[in-house]
Amino acid sequence: MSRTAFAEAGPPKKSKEKRGSAPLGKAEPFPRVSTCGFRGEPHLITALSEGRGYGETGGEGLLSSCKVSASLTHGFAVPPVPQAGEGCCQLIFRSQTKMYKLQRKAEPFRKSGGRAAPSLPILSALPVRWLTLLLTVLFWAASPAYAHVQQGEAIGFLSGLHHPISGLDHVLAMIAVGLWGAQLGAPAVWLLPVCFPMVMAMGGMLGLLGVHVPGIEIGIAASAILLGAAVMPEARPSLMIAAALVAFFAIFHGYAHGTELPAGESGLLYSMGFVFATGCLHGVGIAIGTIQRWTWGQKVLRMAGAGVALAGVVFMWRAVA
Amino acid sequence: MSKTSTAIESRLPVFFAALFAITLCPLRAEAHLNSTGLGPVYDGLAHFLLSPEDLVPVLALALFAGLRGAAHGRRALFVLPGAWLLGGFVGMAATTSRGSALTAISFLLLGGLLAADAPLTLRAITVLAALVGLFHGYLNGAGMGQPGVGAVALLGLAFAVFVLVALAAALVVRLRWPWTRIVVRVVGSWVAASGLLMVGWALRRG
Numbered sequence: 163m164s165r166t167a168f169a170e171a172g173p174p175k176k177s178k179e180k181r182g183s184a185p186l187g188k189a190e191p192f193p194r195v196s197t198c199g200f201r202g203e204p205h206l207i208t209a210l211s212e213g214r215g216y217g218e219t220g221g222e223g224l225l226s227s228c229k230v231s232a233s234l235t236h237g238f239a240v241p242p243v244p245q246a247g248e249g250c251c252q253l254i255f256r257s258q259t260k261m262y263k264l265q266r267k268a269e270p271f272r273k274s275g276g277r278a279a280p281s282l283p284i285l286s287a288l289p290v291r292w293l294t295l296l297l298t299v300l301f302w303a304a305s306p307a308y309a310h311v312q313q314g315e316a317i318g319f320l321s322g323l324h325h326p327i328s329g330l331d332h333v334l335a336m337i338a339v340g341l342w343g344a345q346l347g348a349p350a351v352w353l354l355p356v357c358f359p360m361v362m363a364m365g366g367m368l369g370l371l372g373v374h375v376p377g378i379e380i381g382i383a384a385s386a387i388l389l390g391a392a393v394m395p396e397a398r399p400s401l402m403i404a405a406a407l408v409a410f411f412a413i414f415h416g417y418a419h420g421t422e423l424p425a426g427e428s429g430l431l432y433s434m435g436f437v438f439a440t441g442c443l444h445g446v447g448i449a450i451g452t453i454q455r456w457t458w459g460q461k462v463l464r465m466a467g468a469g470v471a472l473a474g475v476v477f478m479w480r481a482v483a
Numbered sequence: 484m485s486k487t488s489t490a491i492e493s494r495l496p497v498f499f500a501a502l503f504a505i506t507l508c509p510l511r512a513e514a515h516l517n518s519t520g521l522g523p524v525y526d527g528l529a530h531f532l533l534s535p536e537d538l539v540p541v542l543a544l545a546l547f548a549g550l551r552g553a554a555h556g557r558r559a560l561f562v563l564p565g566a567w568l569l570g571g572f573v574g575m576a577a578t579t580s581r582g583s584a585l586t587a588i589s590f591l592l593l594g595g596l597l598a599a600d601a602p603l604t605l606r607a608i609t610v611l612a613a614l615v616g617l618f619h620g621y622l623n624g625a626g627m628g629q630p631g632v633g634a635v636a637l638l639g640l641a642f643a644v645f646v647l648v649a650l651a652a653a654l655v656v657r658l659r660w661p662w663t664r665i666v667v668r669v670v671g672s673w674v675a676a677s678g679l680l681m682v683g684w685a686l687r688r689g
Contacts, residue, residue, distance in 0.1 A: 352668070360672055367682060369683075370684060
């Protein structure tokens with residue numbers, strides 16, 4: 163709904179929907195909106211307090227930048243309409259896509275009957291306890307400030323250790339290998355986790371040598387789908403087929419790891435780190451798979467397999483799209 | 484007053500006399516190892532423990548020897564440090580050390596043997612330990628370069644190798660549950676995988 167159309171239509175009816183479930187653009191009690199997500203840039207607060215928002219009233223917009231203040235400043239270049247009212251914006255941060263969704267809340271505007279309203283002190287609208295909670299969470303989430311460029315062997319190991327656990331696609335596939343091994347029992351329970359790192363290293367070597375392997379992301383997504391699909395019905399192929407399947411997908415995971423060594427770090431320790439992390443993820447899968455001995459555990463494992471396969475479908479969609 | 488406290492009180496004069504005698508003959512506080520001559524020993528020891536290129540193959544060999552049995556472990560325990568020393572002394576006379584690709588192969592070989600739990604004979608283990616010790620010792624010796632200090636450092640390094648092999652092999656020899664031995668083999672596969680990647684790094688550098 164445009165600003166003009168909103169003014170012509172008059173104030174919206176009070177919504178009876180529950181808090182938190184209101185669709186975009188619907189009126190809603192004012193303090194609920196998560197304005198606490200904003201950094202208090204002066205021009206931003208001024209603009210918000212004057213009822214200007216990104217885009218049009220009641221609408222929603224997408225900003226394709228990480229710089230919150232810069233993007234919003236750009237959005238505020240839209241000239242304000244004369245009868246602008248009070249308003250707040252809701253910011254939803256999506257870390258993966260680096261997109262922001264903005265929603266202008268029109269409740270104060272509705273209250274004022276579409277007339278201009280006095281400026282809104284945004285920060286005073288936030289309950290102190292929420293601010294305190296937010297600050298506490300931010301303090302807990304603090305990470306070390308690195309004043310110097312990190313280099314050296316220990317950092318290489320940590321980078322390698324971090325790489326397999328930094329992506330959910332890797333994590334789920336590794337754990338699924340462990341789960342499937344636990345379902346199959348000996349000797350697959352140890353043969354698969356032995357087989358995987360060896361072939362993964364070969365994939366890593368291909369990456370290091372610059373050999374082009376097509377469809378890496380698709381292969382990783384397919385590994386999650388097929389390994390999850392194997393755990394779900396508790397598939398029991400022959401050991402050779404199971405090992406071959408796991409080994410085939412290990413190439414894609416290894417290739418992805420092998421091509422992503424940060425500059426200036428030890429290749430050996432990076433390699434050791436990611437092999438170690440991969441092995442530990444298999445170990446986690448095997449440890450979880452020990453619940454196979456109980457009936458309820460078998461059901462849980464099958465559900466976990468279904469979850470992994472489902473996540474694999476999402477990864478595939480992302481890889482293809 | 485109890486008997487114990489009485490006995491303690493009666494010994495107090497002797498205790499204080501002994502304390503006084505000790506304070507009369509103080510020794511120099513050797514806060515730095517350079518003055519004791521032991522600095523290079525610790526240098527060598529620390530060098531080994533902080534160098535994964537040396538540490539990991541030794542660990543893999545020790546685990547493998549322990550997996551094969553106590554006799555194999557004992558053989559590796561004495562052959563490996565001895566060969567390391569010998570190789571180190573030879574390496575000191577050399578001017579260059581180019582061993583990254585061969586180090587990768589030692590990772591690959593030892594990790595593969597450990598993962599497969601290959602049934603090597605005692606003689607084969609001896610030869611393997613000697614080759615590994617000579618090769619890695621040579622690289623260490625060539626890297627140290629200085630004959631005087633380097634030789635002492637090599638002693639410290641060989642001592643560290645001895646201790647690590649003794650601990651690791653003894654640990655594996657004592658393992659009884661089948662799954663624990665499988666864990667050791669899985670560690671071997673990790674070493675071999677790292678070796679494969681090292682080959683990739685070496686080939687990439689050209």
